[in-house]
Amino acid sequence: MTENGVLVSARDLERDYSLSAGIVHAVRGVSLDVRKGEYVAIVGPSGCGKSTLLNLLGAIDEPSSGTLTIAGQRVSGLSDREATLFRLRNIGFVFQRFYLMPVLTAIENVELPMSEAGMEKSARRDRARELLAYVGLSERGHHRPTELSGGEQQRVAIARALANRPALLLADEPTGELDARTGAEVIALFERLNRDGTTIVVVTHDEDLAKAARRVVHMRDGVIVDERQR
Amino acid sequence: MILSLAWASLVRHRARTLLAVAGVAISAAMLLDMVMLASGMRVSFRSLLLAQGFQIRLAPRGTLPFDTDATIPGATAIMSQLKARRDVVAVSPVLGAQLHVERGAASVSAAALGTIASVQGDYKILTGRAPTIDGEAAANDALLSATVARLGDTLSVAAGFDPQLRAFTGQRTLRVVGRAHFIYLAAGERALALPLTSLQAMEGASRADRVSLIMVRLREGAAVEAARSAIDREIPVVSAISTATAIEQVEQRLSYFRQLAFILGSVSLAVGFLLVTTLVTVSVNERLGEIAVLRAIGVRRARIVEQILIEGSVIMLVGAVVGMGLGLITARYLNSILASFPGLPEAIHFFLFQPRDAWMALGLLAACGILAGIYPAWRGASLPIAGTLREEAVA
Numbered sequence: 001m002t003e004n005g006v007l008v009s010a011r012d013l014e015r016d017y018s019l020s021a022g023i024v025h026a027v028r029g030v031s032l033d034v035r036k037g038e039y040v041a042i043v044g045p046s047g048c049g050k051s052t053l054l055n056l057l058g059a060i061d062e063p064s065s066g067t068l069t070i071a072g073q074r075v076s077g078l079s080d081r082e083a084t085l086f087r088l089r090n091i092g093f094v095f096q097r098f099y100l101m102p103v104l105t106a107i108e109n110v111e112l113p114m115s116e117a118g119m120e121k122s123a124r125r126d127r128a129r130e131l132l133a134y135v136g137l138s139e140r141g142h143h144r145p146t147e148l149s150g151g152e153q154q155r156v157a158i159a160r161a162l163a164n165r166p167a168l169l170l171a172d173e174p175t176g177e178l179d180a181r182t183g184a185e186v187i188a189l190f191e192r193l194n195r196d197g198t199t200i201v202v203v204t205h206d207e208d209l210a211k212a213a214r215r216v217v218h219m220r221d222g223v224i225v226d227e228r229q230r
Numbered sequence: 231m232i233l234s235l236a237w238a239s240l241v242r243h244r245a246r247t248l249l250a251v252a253g254v255a256i257s258a259a260m261l262l263d264m265v266m267l268a269s270g271m272r273v274s275f276r277s278l279l280l281a282q283g284f285q286i287r288l289a290p291r292g293t294l295p296f297d298t299d300a301t302i303p304g305a306t307a308i309m310s311q312l313k314a315r316r317d318v319v320a321v322s323p324v325l326g327a328q329l330h331v332e333r334g335a336a337s338v339s340a341a342a343l344g345t346i347a348s349v350q351g352d353y354k355i356l357t358g359r360a361p362t363i364d365g366e367a368a369a370n371d372a373l374l375s376a377t378v379a380r381l382g383d384t385l386s387v388a389a390g391f392d393p394q395l396r397a398f399t400g401q402r403t404l405r406v407v408g409r410a411h412f413i414y415l416a417a418g419e420r421a422l423a424l425p426l427t428s429l430q431a432m433e434g435a436s437r438a439d440r441v442s443l444i445m446v447r448l449r450e451g452a453a454v455e456a457a458r459s460a461i462d463r464e465i466p467v468v469s470a471i472s473t474a475t476a477i478e479q480v481e482q483r484l485s486y487f488r489q490l491a492f493i494l495g496s497v498s499l500a501v502g503f504l505l506v507t508t509l510v511t512v513s514v515n516e517r518l519g520e521i522a523v524l525r526a527i528g529v530r531r532a533r534i535v536e537q538i539l540i541e542g543s544v545i546m547l548v549g550a551v552v553g554m555g556l557g558l559i560t561a562r563y564l565n566s567i568l569a570s571f572p573g574l575p576e577a578i579h580f581f582l583f584q585p586r587d588a589w590m591a592l593g594l595l596a597a598c599g600i601l602a603g604i605y606p607a608w609r610g611a612s613l614p615i616a617g618t619l620r621e622e623a624v625a
Contacts, residue, residue: 060526061616103238115231127478221573
């Protein structure tokens with residue numbers, strides 16, 4: 001992290017895709033700073049490049065050009081091995097479709113990133129219990145994803161994203177698969193997380209989720225067209 | 231955790247995994263049988279020829295490899311000549327014939343071997359003793375059973391039957407002094423052994439001082455090939471062949487068995503390989519989203535590769551272990567069918583289990599299991615994370 005508290009610093013990020021119909025410029029020269037402890041929502045119409053930008057911020061995609069620095073480390077240009085390790089230690093991901101491992105229980109899903117990080121079994125089991133309690137699922141740890149509701153699955157996914165105490169939590173349409181009530185529960189959880197110090201960047205169409213963010217970034221045609229602080 | 235994931239992925243579709251294991255087991259059974267077939271006859275022939283410790287065999291000149299009717303003339307002189315050699319420690323002549331055996335109402339034919347009991351290498355006495363004087367014989371169980379005879383009983387035997395006189399020729403009464411197992415004869419073949427001179431006398435003038443075969447045992451450390459060559463040169467009525475050469479000839483004759491076994495074994499290995507590759511690839515294709523998420527949350531490529539290779543190897547190894555048992559059962563059954571082939575020595579096995587073969591089959595299958603996982607592992611580990619998640623979301 002830089003001295004002025006900037007956690008994420010993106011400069012002139014571009015991402016082009018070569019398709020049979022030609023080159024698609026999904027992200028075009030985006031520059032964005034996110035400070036530690038911020039809660040940023042990226043909104044815009046479908047295909048405006050917000051999910052692509054989130055993938056770039058999460059180091060699961062490589063920018064065609066531009067630079068990205070997260071927590072003081074230049075992320076753009078990392079090798080696959082370095083990027084993987086960076087994600088493990090610094091990034092928490094929450095997906096629209098939860099993507100829990102169906103063959104593992106809730107608590108095992110939460111343990112997964114900690115296991116990969118080499119944490120001892122008893123320590124990661126304690127941490128997983130703690131996280132499940134935080135998201136309100138203490139009693140559901142030994143259930144498999146198919147035995148949980150959509151809202152519960154998303155809360156397990158959030159617990160998994162927090163497992164290695166990431167510097168940055170990224171969420172792509174986290175309420176997209178949920179009904180209004182369970183969506184509201186997830187929104188409330190994100191607000192609580194942010195109050196507790198977690199830096200969050202969320203991509204959403206959900207107005208309620210966007211309203212909960214302290215800063216809303218509007219994108220259109222691969223560029224940021226507006227930013228509002230609440 | 232990766233082990234748990236690999237195991238859980240296998241048990242997620244139990245029926246599919248079990249079918250794949252069954253397929254691999256059949257393939258492994260076939261492979262083991264082929265490996266056993268490739269070496270079974272060769273090894274059992276080898277041990278059969280080496281069992282009695284004779285390094286050189288003399289057959290009538292020009293009759294090799296085998297001619298059961300031909301005989302060597304002047305056997306006494308040849309044996310004296312052989313015994314005079316300093317590198318020879320034992321000379322064992324054998325005369326083969328077919329005899330008629332009668333006892334009470336039973337009348338059967340039997341193979342007869344005339345030998346010198348003290349040096350013979352054709353039979354082993356199970357009970358009683360070897361026949362050493364005229365009028366004695368040792369019979370095998372098949373003959374004893376056919377004639378309802380026991381040790382101490384007498385058998386009426388004849389060398390032939392004269393149709394003009396309607397009478398047996400070369401008749402003798404032999405007392406059974408031993409129960410024997412004949413090493414080179416087929417299972418169930420009736421046989422008896424008697425002193426060489428007795429059998430020669432029974433066979434009449436056509437077999438006087440003649441033998442079918444002479445086996446020679448050399449002293450330890452003697453140069454076998456030099457001795458064989460010298461005997462072959464010095465005794466013009468015989469062809470001398472060393473046991474090593476006989477084994478080589480047998481191996482050459484059995485080479486098509488090995489080729490057949492190699493081809494069928496390779497096919498079964500390829501089938502197992504393709505089966506596992508297909509199954510694991512299908513499994514990986516179904517889990518592309520899960521794998522992309524694992525990569526997104528920081529799971530290394532090596533872990534993904536490890537997980538998929540474990541899946542392939544587990545299917546292959548479980549199938550291989552089941553297949554080993556299945557292969558042994560089928561080999562035993564096939565061996566019992568093939569061993570009943572007429573005239574085949576009892577000691578010859580088409581399928582011979584040797585631990586080395588089982589380890590070889592297991593090793594090949596294990597290697598195949600790892601190789602079978604390479605393509606799906608590469609596919610899983612190299613998928614683009616963002617692109618795959620986008621495609622999964624669209625799907």
